[in-house]
Amino acid sequence: MLEKIDHIGIAVPDLDAAVAVYSRLFGIEPTHREVVASDGVETAMFEVGESRIELLGSLGPDSKIANFLVKRGGGIHHVAYGVADVQLALDHLAAEGTQLLDTAPRPGAGGRLVAFLHPRAAAGVLTEICQPDPSRPSGDH
Amino acid sequence: MLEKIDHIGIAVPDLDAAVAVYSRLFGIEPTHREVVASDGVETAMFEVGESRIELLGSLGPDSKIANFLVKRGGGIHHVAYGVADVQLALDHLAAEGTQLLDTAPRPGAGGRLVAFLHPRAAAGVLTEICQPDPSRPSGDH
Numbered sequence: 001m002l003e004k005i006d007h008i009g010i011a012v013p014d015l016d017a018a019v020a021v022y023s024r025l026f027g028i029e030p031t032h033r034e035v036v037a038s039d040g041v042e043t044a045m046f047e048v049g050e051s052r053i054e055l056l057g058s059l060g061p062d063s064k065i066a067n068f069l070v071k072r073g074g075g076i077h078h079v080a081y082g083v084a085d086v087q088l089a090l091d092h093l094a095a096e097g098t099q100l101l102d103t104a105p106r107p108g109a110g111g112r113l114v115a116f117l118h119p120r121a122a123a124g125v126l127t128e129i130c131q132p133d134p135s136r137p138s139g140d141h
Numbered sequence: 142m143l144e145k146i147d148h149i150g151i152a153v154p155d156l157d158a159a160v161a162v163y164s165r166l167f168g169i170e171p172t173h174r175e176v177v178a179s180d181g182v183e184t185a186m187f188e189v190g191e192s193r194i195e196l197l198g199s200l201g202p203d204s205k206i207a208n209f210l211v212k213r214g215g216g217i218h219h220v221a222y223g224v225a226d227v228q229l230a231l232d233h234l235a236a237e238g239t240q241l242l243d244t245a246p247r248p249g250a251g252g253r254l255v256a257f258l259h260p261r262a263a264a265g266v267l268t269e270i271c272q273p274d275p276s277r278p279s280g281d282h
Contacts, residue, residue: 001167001168002166002167002168002189002197003189003190004189004190004191004192005146005190005192006190008146008149008220010264010266012265017264018264021262021263021264022263022264024239024265025143025239025268026142027142048145048146048222049144049145049146049191049192050145050190050191051145051146051190051192055264073265074264074265075260075264075265075266076216076217076220076266079149079217081189082190093166096165097167098166119149121162121166121218122162122163122166123153123162123196123215124151124153124214124215127166131274
């Protein structure tokens with residue numbers, strides 16, 4: 001059901017500085033940057049194999065990563081797995097008793113439909129599942 | 142240079158319990174379990190696309206994940222990228238001024254040669270690079 005690692009989300013206190021670090025590490029520039037206003041974050045994506053590294057900068061104290069940055073100073077925020085159909089996967093997981101944070105897919109970065117599982121459902125790891133959103137451009141190109 | 146996400150290492154307080162959680166989540170059993178005595182850990186590997194999820198249990202208070210478990214209770218410990226040649230990659234990174242924890246490859250889990258970069262070199266993320274070790278079986282099959 002979980003087909004691949006779609007991306008790893010890394011929360012950073014300074015997005016421009018982190019983009020410079022990862023550009024040197026990977027030897028490539030990010031494929032795109034994007035503000036996800038609903039989450040209060042700006043993202044920068046790097047392609048690596050079939051996956052991506054998603055750097056996440058906070059746009060303010062109410063963003064989805066603000067508390068994480070205060071507590072941890074930065075680091076890996078979540079892991080996202082690619083699935084064929086987020087709603088089907090959510091229904092399957094819910095039927096198994098998996099704790100979910102989202103019960104329906106919502107728009108995420110990179111033209112994806114996304115949903116989050118509770119960290120308790122994945123040994124303490126905030127876990128996302130996602131699929132391309134056919135109604136939006138991917139933003140990857 | 143970094144060709145793919147080879148694996149994500151997740152430190153867990155109870156390896157058997159975490160294996161049960163991820164077996165249900167992925168719908169598959171781990172491909173293998175292995176003690177890495179030099180790191181004081183036992184690992185269980187799950188294949189997902191071209192990558193793996195590596196669950197890490199601690200074998201004692203001196204293990205490489207013991208402090209992390211005390212501080213965090215568990216979670217993502219490191220990310221490993223696949224490279225063609227770890228020593229060449231280390232030399233390249235060192236020449237660029239990247240902070241390294243290992244300056245030469247050493248044996249890791251799953252028949253890999255591995256080396257770690259300092260978290261400061263990757264925006265706060267403990268980062269490994271690895272390659273198959275031609276002198277050892279992979280243990281994946």
